[in-house]
Amino acid sequence: MTTILRGNIIHAPVFGKLEAVPRGFLVLEDGIIRGLYAELPPEYAACPVTDYGNRLILKSFADLHLHAPQYPMLGMGMDLPLLDWLHTYTFNTEARFADAAYARRVYRQLAHDLITSGTTRVAMFSSRHTDATLILMEELERAGVTGYVGKVNMDRDSGVAQEGTEESIRETLRWLDGCRFAHVKPILTPRFTPSCSDELMAELGRIAKERGLLVQSHLSENPGEVALVKDLHPDCAQYWETYDKYGLWKPGTLMAHCVHSDQREQEAMAASGVWAVHCAASNVNLCSGTAPIREMLDRGVHVALGSDIAGGDQLAMNKVVTMSIRASKIKQLETGAPFLTVPEAYYLGASAPQEWFGERPGFQPGDSLHAVVVDDGGLPEPVRELSLSERFERSIYLMDKSCITAVYSGGRKVLG
Amino acid sequence: MTTILRGNIIHAPVFGKLEAVPRGFLVLEDGIIRGLYAELPPEYAACPVTDYGNRLILKSFADLHLHAPQYPMLGMGMDLPLLDWLHTYTFNTEARFADAAYARRVYRQLAHDLITSGTTRVAMFSSRHTDATLILMEELERAGVTGYVGKVNMDRDSGVAQEGTEESIRETLRWLDGCRFAHVKPILTPRFTPSCSDELMAELGRIAKERGLLVQSHLSENPGEVALVKDLHPDCAQYWETYDKYGLWKPGTLMAHCVHSDQREQEAMAASGVWAVHCAASNVNLCSGTAPIREMLDRGVHVALGSDIAGGDQLAMNKVVTMSIRASKIKQLETGAPFLTVPEAYYLGASAPQEWFGERPGFQPGDSLHAVVVDDGGLPEPVRELSLSERFERSIYLMDKSCITAVYSGGRKVLG
Numbered sequence: 001m002t003t004i005l006r007g008n009i010i011h012a013p014v015f016g017k018l019e020a021v022p023r024g025f026l027v028l029e030d031g032i033i034r035g036l037y038a039e040l041p042p043e044y045a046a047c048p049v050t051d052y053g054n055r056l057i058l059k060s061f062a063d064l065h066l067h068a069p070q071y072p073m074l075g076m077g078m079d080l081p082l083l084d085w086l087h088t089y090t091f092n093t094e095a096r097f098a099d100a101a102y103a104r105r106v107y108r109q110l111a112h113d114l115i116t117s118g119t120t121r122v123a124m125f126s127s128r129h130t131d132a133t134l135i136l137m138e139e140l141e142r143a144g145v146t147g148y149v150g151k152v153n154m155d156r157d158s159g160v161a162q163e164g165t166e167e168s169i170r171e172t173l174r175w176l177d178g179c180r181f182a183h184v185k186p187i188l189t190p191r192f193t194p195s196c197s198d199e200l201m202a203e204l205g206r207i208a209k210e211r212g213l214l215v216q217s218h219l220s221e222n223p224g225e226v227a228l229v230k231d232l233h234p235d236c237a238q239y240w241e242t243y244d245k246y247g248l249w250k251p252g253t254l255m256a257h258c259v260h261s262d263q264r265e266q267e268a269m270a271a272s273g274v275w276a277v278h279c280a281a282s283n284v285n286l287c288s289g290t291a292p293i294r295e296m297l298d299r300g301v302h303v304a305l306g307s308d309i310a311g312g313d314q315l316a317m318n319k320v321v322t323m324s325i326r327a328s329k330i331k332q333l334e335t336g337a338p339f340l341t342v343p344e345a346y347y348l349g350a351s352a353p354q355e356w357f358g359e360r361p362g363f364q365p366g367d368s369l370h371a372v373v374v375d376d377g378g379l380p381e382p383v384r385e386l387s388l389s390e391r392f393e394r395s396i397y398l399m400d401k402s403c404i405t406a407v408y409s410g411g412r413k414v415l416g
Numbered sequence: 417m418t419t420i421l422r423g424n425i426i427h428a429p430v431f432g433k434l435e436a437v438p439r440g441f442l443v444l445e446d447g448i449i450r451g452l453y454a455e456l457p458p459e460y461a462a463c464p465v466t467d468y469g470n471r472l473i474l475k476s477f478a479d480l481h482l483h484a485p486q487y488p489m490l491g492m493g494m495d496l497p498l499l500d501w502l503h504t505y506t507f508n509t510e511a512r513f514a515d516a517a518y519a520r521r522v523y524r525q526l527a528h529d530l531i532t533s534g535t536t537r538v539a540m541f542s543s544r545h546t547d548a549t550l551i552l553m554e555e556l557e558r559a560g561v562t563g564y565v566g567k568v569n570m571d572r573d574s575g576v577a578q579e580g581t582e583e584s585i586r587e588t589l590r591w592l593d594g595c596r597f598a599h600v601k602p603i604l605t606p607r608f609t610p611s612c613s614d615e616l617m618a619e620l621g622r623i624a625k626e627r628g629l630l631v632q633s634h635l636s637e638n639p640g641e642v643a644l645v646k647d648l649h650p651d652c653a654q655y656w657e658t659y660d661k662y663g664l665w666k667p668g669t670l671m672a673h674c675v676h677s678d679q680r681e682q683e684a685m686a687a688s689g690v691w692a693v694h695c696a697a698s699n700v701n702l703c704s705g706t707a708p709i710r711e712m713l714d715r716g717v718h719v720a721l722g723s724d725i726a727g728g729d730q731l732a733m734n735k736v737v738t739m740s741i742r743a744s745k746i747k748q749l750e751t752g753a754p755f756l757t758v759p760e761a762y763y764l765g766a767s768a769p770q771e772w773f774g775e776r777p778g779f780q781p782g783d784s785l786h787a788v789v790v791d792d793g794g795l796p797e798p799v800r801e802l803s804l805s806e807r808f809e810r811s812i813y814l815m816d817k818s819c820i821t822a823v824y825s826g827g828r829k830v831l832g
Contacts, residue, residue, distance in 0.1 A: 019679040072796045072797060072799050073794045073798070073799070074795070074796055074810065074814060075795075075809065075810035075811075075812075075813030075814045076802075076806055076809055076810045076813075077756045077809075078741070078758065078809065078813065079758055079809075093799050102797075102799075105797055108797060109796060109797070110796070112509075121459045181699040238733065271459065281742075284742045284745050284746060285742065285745070287745050287748060287749060287755070289749055290746070291751075312555070312734045313738070313813045313814065322729070325494070326700045326701065328698050329701070329703050330700060330746055331702060331704070332703060333705055333706075334750075339703070341495045342494065342495055367475055374600075379490070379491075379521055380490055380522060380525060380526070381486045381487070381488060381518075381521055381525070382488045383488050383489070383518075384512075385511050386492075390492055393491065393492055393493075393494065394490065394491035394492045395491075395608075396491075397490070397491030397492075397494065397729045398490060398491045398729065400816060
C-alpha cells in the first residue's frame with residue numbers, strides 16, 4: 001500500500017549537512033520509504049497524501065544509552081558523588097523492579113514519554129530482572145518504540161541489585177528464550193567490568209558468539225572507574241581490553257561515555273567497529289568530564305548519543321543534542337577542538353544511529369520510516385520569514401512535547 | 417484582607433539550605449506575608465484557605481538579565497561566532513522593534529511565557545526604542561511580571577540598531593517621563609561600554625544620580641570584548657572602571673556575565689555592592705566560558721541568575737538553575753572549586769534576588785508574595801515516598817509549564 005507524507009522535510013543524510021525539501025513528498029510503501037521528492041512523480045498522483053502543511057517533518061531521534069529502571073529517580077541525587085548516587089539511589093531503585101506490577105506502570109510511562117518526545121529507536125539497559133525486562137520490551141513494542149533492550153548482568157559489587165553468577169547466566173538464557181517481539185530485540189548487557197566477574201564475562205562472550213547477539217556496556221566514564229578496572233584486570237593495558245578479552249568488543253558493540261578514552265582506546269574502537277555513545281548531560285551532572293567527541297570523529301569512531309537516564313536528567317533527545325553542543329563548546333574552550341554544529345549534533349542523535357540499525361542516514365529509499373512532525377507555530381513570532389534550516393535549529397533548541405504533533409516509527413504512525 | 421495558602425511549602429531563606437514545611441500555611445494580608453506556619457495559629461481559624469493539597473509551593477524565580485527584543489531569535493544562530501551572531505541576528509532583530517504593533521505581539525507572548533514558567537520578577541533589557549520599551553513595561557504589568565526594564569542606550573558600533581548620542585539622551589528622558597507603572601520600574605541601561613560613547617555614559621551617570629535610578633549593563637563576558645574596552649578606555653586598568661568613571665558603578669548595579677572578572681574586579685564588585693548576574697547557558701552557547709561563581713560568592717559578591725535570552729536559549733528559570741549547576745560542575749573539573757548544589761543554585765535564582773528588590777530571602781513576614789505552585793504528580797512514579805527536598809530537587813530539574821498550576825506575583829494571583 002502506497003502512502004505519501006507532505007510537509008517541510010528536513011534530514012541529515014551527511015554529517016554536518018542538512019537537506020531541506022520545502023513542501024516535499026515522502027513516498028512510502030507499507031511503511032518503507034520509496035523516495036523523497038520536491039515534486040510528486042506522476043505515478044503517485046492518485047495515492048492518498050497526509051499533508052502536514054507548513055510543519056516540519058524530521059528524522060526522529062535514537063537514544064542509544066539509557067537505563068529504563070532509573071526513570072523513577074530522574075532528576076534526583078544530582079548533588080551526590082557518583083558512588084553515593086549509585087548506592088543511595090541507583091541500586092535501590094533498580095531492585096524495586098522485582099515487582100512486575102510496578103515495572104509495568106513505570107515502563108508504560110517511559111515508553112509513552114519516549115514516543116511523545118520524538119524518540120523512536122533505543123538501545124536500553126533494563127535491570128537484572130528477567131520478568132521486568134520482558135515487560136519493558138512488551139511496553140516499548142506496544143508504544144511503538146523499536147530497538148534493543150538488555151537484561152543487565154551484574155554479579156559483583158552491586159549492592160542490593162546484585163545477582164549470583166549462575167543465576168545471572170540462567171536468567172539471561174531464560175530472558176533470551178522469552179524474547180518474541182517484532183520490533184524490540186535483545187542485546188547482551190554486562191553492566192560494566194567492575195560489576196561482572198570474569199566467569200560471567202566469559203559466559204556472556206560465549207552466548208554473544210553462539211547466538212550472534214549485539215553487546216552494550218560502559219567504558220571509561222570516570223577516572224576512579226578506570227583505575228578500578230586496571231586493578232581488577234592487571235593483564236589488560238586498557239579498559240577496553242577487558243571486554244575484548246571475552247569476545248565482547250566487536251562490530252556494533254555500544255560503549256557508553258568514553259569520556260576518558262585516549263588515542264589508543266579510540267583507535268581500538270575505530271578498528272573494531274565499536275560505537276561510542278556520547279552522554280553529555282550525564283557526563284556533566286556526575287562530574288565525569290567532557291568527552292573528546294571531535295577527536296573520536298576525526299579518528300573514524302562511530303558516535304551516537306544517549307540520554308543516559310538517570311545520570312542524564314533529560315529524556316527528550318533534542319535536549320540531549322543541544323547539551324552535546326554545549327559540552328563540545330566547553331571542550332573547544334579547553335582544547336580548541338571545533339564544537340559540534342547543530343547539523344552535526346543532530347546527525348549524531350538521528351542519522352548516525354541509523355547505520356547502527358543497518359540503515360543509511362536520513363530518509364533513504366528502502367529504509368523504514370522514523371519521523372517526527374513538528375509544529376513550531378507556537379514559538380516566538382520571528383522578525384521575518386525564517387529559512388527551513390533556521391526553523392530546524394530553533395526547533396531543536398526549543399521544542400517540547402507540545403510541538404510534536406505526529407510520530408512515525410518503523411513505518412507505523414504511533415502518535416497523532 | 418487575610419488569606420491563607422496551604423501546601424508543601426519550600427523556600428531557601430539561607431544560602432545552601434532549604435526549609436520545607438509539609439502541609440504548611442502561608443498567611444497573607446493584602447498580598448503581604450504575615451507568617452509561615454506548620455500549624456495554623458488559632459486567630460486565623462476563620463480565614464479562607466486556598467488548599468493546594470500535596471502540591472509544592474515554592475518561591476518563584478527572578479530573572480535578572482534578559483533581552484526582551486531578542487525573544488524572536490531564541491534558539492537561532494547558536495553556531496555563529498559572537499560578532500556574527502550580533503550582526504546577523506541581534507541588531508537586525510532589535511531594529512524591528514521600531515514597529516509598535518510587532519512589539520506588542522512579541523512582548524505579550526514573552527510576558528505570558530515568563531509567568532507560565534514561574535518567573536515573576538525581572539531586570540530586563542529592552543531595545544533602544546522608547547515606545548516599544550513602554551509597551552514592554554505595560555505588557556509585563558498586565559501579565560503580572562514585576563521588576564525593572566531599561567530602554568537600551570547604544571550610540572556606538574551597533575549596526576542598524578544604533579542611535580545618535582543626543583537622540584539617546586532625549587529618548588531616555590522621554591522614556592523616563594512615560595514610566596507610570598505600579599509594578600514595573602525603569603532602570604538605566606547602557607548596553608555595554610563598547611556601544612556607548614563617553615559623552616553618553618557621562619550623561620547617563622548624571623541622570624542616574626539626579627533621579628536615583630538603578631543601572632544594569634554587561635561586564636567581562638569574553639576576552640575580545642575585554643580587550644576592546646581596554647583599547648577604548650586606556651585610562652582604565654579594568655573594564656569595571658569604565659562604568660565607575662561615570663558614576664554607574666554603585667550599590668545595586670547589575671553586571672551581566674562577569675565570566676572573566678579576576679580577583680581585583682570581583683573585589684571591586686563586593687566593595688561597591690555591585691551584583692553579578694550569572695548567565696550560564698549563554699556563557700556556554702556563545703563560547704564565553706564558565707564564570708567563577710564560587711569564587712565570587714566566597715569574596716562576598718552578590719550573585720543572581722539570568723536567562724540572558726537570546727544568548728541563553730531557555731526562558732524557564734528552573735532550567736537556568738540546573739544549567740548553572742552544570743556550569744559549576746565544569747568549573748569544578750577545571751579549578752576544583754566546589755560545584756553549586758541544588759539548594760545553592762536555587763537560592764541564586766529565587767532568594768538572592770529578593771535582596772536586590774529590597775526584601776529578605778525566602779517567604780518572610782512583611783514581604784510581598786512571589787510564589788509558584790508545582791504539581792509534580794505527572795513525573796515518573798518513584799520507588800518510595802519522596803521527601804519534600806527530593807520532590808523539590810526533581811521539580812527543579814524536570815518541571816515544565818505543564819507542572820505549574822498557579823503563580824503569585826507581588827501578592828496577586830496571576831496564573832491558575
